[in-house]
Amino acid sequence: MSFGNLDLHTTWFILIGVLFTGYAMLDGFDLGVGALHLFTKDDLERRTMLNAIGPVWDGNEVWLVTGGGALFAAFPNVYATVFSGFYLAFVLLLVALIFRAVAIEFRSKQPMGWWRQMWDVGFATGSILSSLLIGVAVGNIAWGVPLDARGEYAGTFLDLLRPYPLLLGVTTVALFMMHGAIYALMKTEGALHDKLRGWVTNAIIFFIITYAVTTMATLLYVPHMAARVRDNPWLFSIALVNMLAIANIPREIHHGRDGRAFISSCLAMAALMGLFGLEMFPNLVLSNPEPANSLTVYNAASSQKTLGIMLTIALIGVPIVLAYTVSIYWIFRGKVKLDRMSY
Secondary structure: OOOOOOOHHHHHHHHHHHHHHHHHHHHHHHHHHHHHHHHOOOHHHHHHHHHHHOOOHHHHOHHHHHHHHHHHHHOHHHHHHHHHHOHHHHHHHHHHHHHHHHHHHHOOOOOOHHHHHHHHHHHHHHHHHHHHHHHHHHHHHHHOEOEOOOOOEOOOOHHHOOHHHHHHHHHHHHHHHHHHHHHHHHHOOHHHHHHHHHHHHHHHHHHHHHHHHHHHHHHHHOHHHHHHHHHOHHHHHHHHHHHHHHHHHHHHHHOOOHHHHHHHHHHHHHHHHHHHHHHHOOEEEOEOOOHHHOEEOOOOOOOHHHHHHHHHHHHHHHHHHHHHHHHHHHHOOOOOOOOOOOO
C-alpha cells in the first residue's frame, strides 16, 4: 500500500498525523520544561521556568484535543479500541496532565516553602509521567497489540509495559527534555540562561543515546517499522533529514543560535513522526500476533459521507487553531519578565 492514491481515508490519516505532530512539537517542550523543573535551585528560577511556558501551555494541549476529536470522527473503531483497551494507561495520562496543570496554577498561590515544593514535585512528576506514557503508547502501536477478530483489545494493562514500548517511553522523555531545555534557553537570560546551556548539552547526549538504542532495537526486533523505507530507498531522505536536524542542534547551540536549534528540534520531531506514519500506513492499530485483525484506515473508518463532511469542517477549523497558536506565540515573544501577574 502506498500514499499514491490520496483518497479520503489517506487524507484523514495524514491530517491526524499532522495534528499529533503539532501536539508533540508544542506540548513537547512544556512537558520537557516540567521534566527539568526540579533541577532549578531557588524560587526565582522555578518561577521563571514556569512563566516561560505560562502563556502557552494550555493552548498547546488544544492540539491533543483536536487530534483526539479527529480520530473519533474519522476512525471511530480505532478510538473505541484504543481508549477502551488502554483505559488505565489513558486515565493515568489524564491524571498526570491534570495534576501538572493544577500545579502550575496553585504553585504560587501561597508563599510557604513546603507548599511550593509540593506543587513543584507534582509539576515535574506529572510532566515526566505524561511524556513516558505518550512514548509507551506510541511504542505499543508500533510493536502491535493483541486484537481479537472484532478488533477489540485482548490483553491487559501489564501487556502494554513490554521492554520496547518502555524504551520508546524513555526516549520520548529524553526528546521532550532536550526540546524543553532549548525552549527555556530561548526564553531566559542571565544566570539561569547560562545554567541551561549545560542542561541542553546533557539533554542532547541523553536523547542521542536513547535514540540510538531505540533505532537499533527497532531494526532488530520491529523490522516492519523499517520495511517501507527498505522497499523505497528514496524515502531514506526523510531519515536523512531527521539525522541532519538532530546533528544540527548541538551546532546551533554552540554558536548561540537558540532559535535555530529549536527549529531543528521541531524538524527532527516532524521527520520522526513522518517516518512513523509512513511505516504504519495503512495500519492504525497493528494486531500482534494476528496481523489480519489489524485496524486500518479502510476497515476502521467512518462512511465516505462522514469523512467528506468532516474534512470540510477540518479545513475551516485547523487554520483557525493554527492562527490562534501563531498569534499567541507572537504576542508572548521575547524573554521572560516576572511581575505581580506572573505565576
